[in-house]
Amino acid sequence: MTDLRPAPEVDDQPAIPVPDATFGVCDWLRWAWRxxxxxxxxxxxxxxxxxxxxxxxxxxxxxxxxxxxAQYYKSHPTLAPLLNHLGMFNVFGAxxxxxxxxxxxxxxxxxxxxxxxxxxxxxxTLPPRAPRNIGRLPHSATYATSLPPGPxxxxxxxxxxxxxxxxxxxxxxxxxxxxxxxxxxEAGNLLFHLSLLGILVSIALGGLFGYKADKLLVAGxxxxxxxxxxxxxxxxxxxxxxxxxxxxxxxxxxSASYVQSGPQLGQxxxxxxxxxxxxxxxxxxxTDDIQVNSPLSIDGAKVYLIGHGYAxxxxxxxxxxxxxxxxxxxxxxxxxxxxLSQGVVKVPDATPEGLGFSGVFxxxxxxxxxxxxxxxxxxxxxxxVSLIAYGGNLGMNSGPTQSVYELDMAGLKQxxxxxxxxxxxxxxxxxxxxxxxxxxxxxxxxxxxxxHDPGQLPALICGMGALGGLLLSFLVRRRRVFVRVAxxxxxxxxxxxxxxxxxxxxxxxxxxxxxxxxxxxRAAHEQQAPQQETGD
Amino acid sequence: xxxxxxKRKYVVxxxxxxxxxxxxxxSVSAFxxxxxxxxxxxxxxxxxxxxxxxxxxAPDFSGATLTGTPVALSSYRGKVVVxxxxxxxxxxxRSEAPTLSVVAEQEQRKGVSxxxxxxxxxxxxxxxxxxxxxxxxxxxxxxxxxxVLKFSxxxxxxxxxxxxxxxxxxxxxAMIGGAASYSELTSVLAKVTEAS
Numbered sequence: 099m100t101d102l103r104p105a106p107e108v109d110d111q112p113a114i115p116v117p118d119a120t121f122g123v124c125d126w127l128r129w130a131w132r133x134x135x136x137x138x139x140x141x142x143x144x145x146x147x148x149x150x151x152x153x154x155x156x157x158x159x160x161x162x163x164x165x166x167x168a169q170y171y172k173s174h175p176t177l178a179p180l181l182n183h184l185g186m187f188n189v190f191g192a193x194x195x196x197x198x199x200x201x202x203x204x205x206x207x208x209x210x211x212x213x214x215x216x217x218x219x220x221x222x223t224l225p226p227r228a229p230r231n232i233g234r235l236p237h238s239a240t241y242a243t244s245l246p247p248g249p250x251x252x253x254x255x256x257x258x259x260x261x262x263x264x265x266x267x268x269x270x271x272x273x274x275x276x277x278x279x280x281x282x283x284e285a286g287n288l289l290f291h292l293s294l295l296g297i298l299v300s301i302a303l304g305g306l307f308g309y310k311a312d313k314l315l316v317a318g319x320x321x322x323x324x325x326x327x328x329x330x331x332x333x334x335x336x337x338x339x340x341x342x343x344x345x346x347x348x349x350x351x352x353s354a355s356y357v358q359s360g361p362q363l364g365q366x367x368x369x370x371x372x373x374x375x376x377x378x379x380x381x382x383x384x385t386d387d388i389q390v391n392s393p394l395s396i397d398g399a400k401v402y403l404i405g406h407g408y409a410x411x412x413x414x415x416x417x418x419x420x421x422x423x424x425x426x427x428x429x430x431x432x433x434x435x436x437x438l439s440q441g442v443v444k445v446p447d448a449t450p451e452g453l454g455f456s457g458v459f460x461x462x463x464x465x466x467x468x469x470x471x472x473x474x475x476x477x478x479x480x481x482x483v484s485l486i487a488y489g490g491n492l493g494m495n496s497g498p499t500q501s502v503y504e505l506d507m508a509g510l511k512q513x514x515x516x517x518x519x520x521x522x523x524x525x526x527x528x529x530x531x532x533x534x535x536x537x538x539x540x541x542x543x544x545x546x547x548x549x550h551d552p553g554q555l556p557a558l559i560c561g562m563g564a565l566g567g568l569l570l571s572f573l574v575r576r577r578r579v580f581v582r583v584a585x586x587x588x589x590x591x592x593x594x595x596x597x598x599x600x601x602x603x604x605x606x607x608x609x610x611x612x613x614x615x616x617x618x619x620r621a622a623h624e625q626q627a628p629q630q631e632t633g634d
Numbered sequence: 635x636x637x638x639x640x641k642r643k644y645v646v647x648x649x650x651x652x653x654x655x656x657x658x659x660x661s662v663s664a665f666x667x668x669x670x671x672x673x674x675x676x677x678x679x680x681x682x683x684x685x686x687x688x689x690x691x692a693p694d695f696s697g698a699t700l701t702g703t704p705v706a707l708s709s710y711r712g713k714v715v716v717x718x719x720x721x722x723x724x725x726x727x728r729s730e731a732p733t734l735s736v737v738a739e740q741e742q743r744k745g746v747s748x749x750x751x752x753x754x755x756x757x758x759x760x761x762x763x764x765x766x767x768x769x770x771x772x773x774x775x776x777x778x779x780x781x782v783l784k785f786s787x788x789x790x791x792x793x794x795x796x797x798x799x800x801x802x803x804x805x806x807x808a809m810i811g812g813a814a815s816y817s818e819l820t821s822v823l824a825k826v827t828e829a830s
Binding site for chain 1: 719722723724725726728729753754756757758759761762763765766777778779780782783784786787790791792793794796
C-alpha cells in the first residue's frame, strides 16, 4: 500500500555509504562531500570555530592591540614566537581559522541547498490517489445522500476548494478526490532554509565589504568619511575607496551634564553631540543629536558617540610676534572620571627652534598643598593647564609617522625647570627669546565610531525570515482528506465516504477539524439534494 | 518503502552554488584591485600615470588660500597643475617639502602651476610651515578635507601627502601617493608638459 500520510519533513540525508575496496576516486569524493555536509560535521566545525576564537579573545591581537603583543613578547620571550608561529596573535586572519570557517560555510551551503530543492519539490507534489478503502483511515465518515454521484462529487470539490484544499481529481470511470492542506508548513521550512543561507551570505558580505573606523572631532570641526581623514580604520577584505559613503559630519557642539550634588556628584548624566551633516558634497545640511545609545544612521553607516574630552586652545608666537601655532589640541583623560587630561603641543615651525609642550589640563582646578594641579569636577568651571616646555628638534621632518599625543624626546631639551600653570587667557613668555605660549581657552571634543556593515539589514531580514519560517513549520500541519462517491445500492442517490489523516507526530486537533469538515460536507450535500427528496 | 537513493543532482547543484559564490568573490576581488588603465612609475607601488584616454577629469573646487585670497581650480585651466595635499602636522609632508620647493621653483619657470591643499590644519600652523620651508606657491585651506572628499570619488587618495598632476585639459594625468621624490615628480612633469 502506498503511504497516504502527507510527506514527512525532509529528513536527514541518506545514510553515508561506508568506504570499501571498490571505492573509486569519484566515490571517495562523493563520500567526502557527504561527510562534510552531514549535520554531525557541521556541528563539529561550529564547535571548532567557537574554540578557535578563544585565543583571539584571550591573547592580544596584532590588528587591535599591537602594543599588547609587544608586551607579551617581552614577558614571554620563549612562548611568544611559538604562539606567533601558530598565528595566535592574528587568530582571525590565520589560515587555520580561515580553513575552519570556509569548511563550515561549505558544509552549511552543501547541507542547506539540496534540502531547499527537496522542500521546494515536496511543496509542489500533488496528494496521492484516494485509497480504495477510506474506512481504514484514522478518521472517516460514511453517509448516504439523495444526490446522484456526479453532482455529489462536484459539491464535495466545491466545499473542499472553499477551504483552500489543493485537490487531485480522479480520471474517468472513478469518482474520488484527494485533497491536501498545510503546504505553508513546507513553505515555512523552505523559508527557514533559504533565510539560513541568506544569513550566511549577509555575514560574509559584512566581513568583506564592511568597515569600522574611529574619529576624534573637536567642536566646530568637520570630518569627511575618507580613508585619509579617519583616525583608525579597520576595513573588510574587499573594501575600496568607493565603499566609504561620501558623508561629512560637523560637530557643532558637545555638552556633557554631570550630577551637581549628592553622593553621585560628578557622575555624568547626559552626553549630547549636536552635529550637522551632509550625505554627499553639496547635499542639503541636516542636523542630529547623537547620544550614547542613539547613533546617527547616515548612508548605510552608523555613527556612534564613544568618548569625549577637552581640547585646550593654544597660541604660540615667536619673540618678534609672528604667529606660529594656533590650534585646539585634544587632550586625553585618564579613567578616573575627573577629566584630568594629558596631551602635547607640537610647534615644529617655531623660530629659532622647534617647540614642544607636554601638558595637563584640568577642567575645575584646585591646587593641592604640595603645589600640584588637581581636578575636582569634570565640568570646566575653572580650567587650568600646566605645561612643561621643550625646545629643539621634534623629529617631525623625517622618519616615521608620529602620535599626536607623544613628543619624540630624542632631540628636545627642557626649557624651564618647573612646569608652568596657566589659567584661561594667560601667556607664558618662554626664556631665551623662544617666543611665548597663550592658553586661549578650550573646546570639547567627541570621538565617534563609524561602522558600515552592508550585511546588517539583510541579516536582520533573513533572521526574521528564518524565525517566521520556523514558526510556520511548527504551527502548521499538513493533513489530507479523501472523498469517494459511489452510486447507492438502492439505485437512487449515492454513498459518500469521507476520510482524513494528518502527520502522526503533529496531528493534535485534527480530529475536531475533521469532524467539522465532515459535518459541513454532509450539510452541503443535504442542501443541494433534489427538492422532491427533502419535500417528501 | 523504497530506500531513498542519494540525489546526485542536488550534490551537483550545491557544488555549482559554491562555485558561483567563489566566482563572484574572485571577480569582485579582481575588480577591486583595479588593474589596468594605469602605468606605475619604475620601482613604485603608489605612484602611477593614467594611460592615454583613461585620465579622469579633476573635480573643480574653490576656496580661500591660507592668506584669504579666493582661488578655484578651474582658473588654472590651460596650465599643467601640481596639486599637493599636505598638512603641517604630517611628517612625510615635512620631509617632502624641500624637494617640492626645489621642483616648484624650477618648474614654475616652465609654466607649471603649483597649488597646495592644506588638510586637517589651522592657517596659523600652515603659514608657519610655509615660511619655514620657503614654500613659494599658495595653498587652499581645507581643514575638514572637503576637497579630498571631492577627489576621492575619482582617484584613490589614501595617504598624506598625495600629489596629483593635472594636465592642460583639466584631467588627472598622474598620482603620487606618499612623499614624492624629485625623480618621480620631474619625470611625470616632463611627460605631461610634453604630451599636452
